[in-house]
Amino acid sequence: MGVFNWFSEKKSNYPDFWLEYLEGFKTQMNKDIKTTRFVAFDTETTGFDFNEDRVLSIGAVSFINKKIEVSKSLELYIKQDVFKAESVKIHGILKNSNVEKQTELDAIKSFLNYIKSDVLIAHHANFDRNMINKMLERHGLGKLKNKFIDTGHLFKKSVHLLYKDEDQPFTLDELAKELNVPLVDRHTATGDALITALIFLKTLSRLDKRKHLNWGYLLPK
Template identity: 25%
Template sequence: MRAIFNHFHPLNKLKRERERYLVNHDVPDNIKTLLSTPLPSLDDDIFSLDYLSVDFETSGFDPKNDSLLSVGYLPLINQQLLLSEAVETLIQSAENIKAETAVINHIVPEMLEQGKPWAEVMDTLLAEAVGKVLIVHGSVVEKRFLNHYIAKQYKLPPLPLLWVDTLQMEKSLHMYKDDSATDDFRLGSIRARHNLPEYSAHGALVDSLATGELYLALLKIHFEGTDSSVRYMKFDYTRAL
């Protein structure tokens, strides 16, 4: 029975999907390296995995009409966020900046003139993601813009990557507590509920740091004192949104 459960576990299904992806598509070396690096096993400890906390700042939600403005990320290794390896990069010549998003992220066209090319930034992110689980807060934006990049740059379908979403983790926690009164799942609001400090600035790097810290707090709430093997983690396996 356990063997059957393991076979149909979403993580093992993702492993088989990666194998099919590499067989069915002509992928460049960087994508091949990313998808051929082994995924965690079901018996691995969630706390011991290598993660990359990621945040995208964009001018909107539709990558076909909006622009990716900046990318921020930092590794989470051995339950420690590695600030010395944190990265935030502006995207060169991004278009469609909107006043309402500029108010939030303070990114204006003049700043983007000093940015880096879109492909260089995204390929660097893909290289950093090798062997890591991606942490995001609300995966819709990051997945849409990453999928768009993969389709436009490489003419490939969405990559079968392994994500964890702190937004969904928090929602599942409230469902378990039967707390239907809470409807504010913004990153700052959730952090406040878990007594994490408020960050006055807003941007890709700050939000990736805030998301990584929240993930560590949620991990302890969900798994401390219980079986924390990977088989019990609710990863986000969806790709196309």
């Protein structure tokens, strides 16, 4: 079997929703930042181990031209086989709570349908990206293809910080305080996604004033 035939056969084994997600990346990325759709998202998890822990909930909000579409936010709760009672004091999500929960696979479908091929914003983005990628891996899918922007890294670049160790990350609370962003629904996935979006937009305004509002500056090298 030739390499091309092997690749085509392997690709055809993917479910339609994943192929539809991949299809979105065939079009060229929007060069105009002001008309680009961004999606800020956050995950609440049972812990910090990518292999052992699981995503409990995913929250996301989208925005174009600095206008957050709050009415079109995403809030997903996932049924759990793995559960750690000690994490409840942080996120407040109980295993048998009354919120409507869906399977991990259904949550993946809903999340991919929401984010499409748009630019993703997260605080400590590597953690959230890796947790989602592990979800995808468990269902035989590939990794997220979206461009990512980490609000912590972007904020540091925007103010050229010299007073904080470059390797020492800002917490979401620290950035919210620095930028006067209200901590609404802190430690819920959707609440933290909204806080992240507001932090990003305030940082974006700083960059716009300094003529740094371009993809080369926003996206990690």
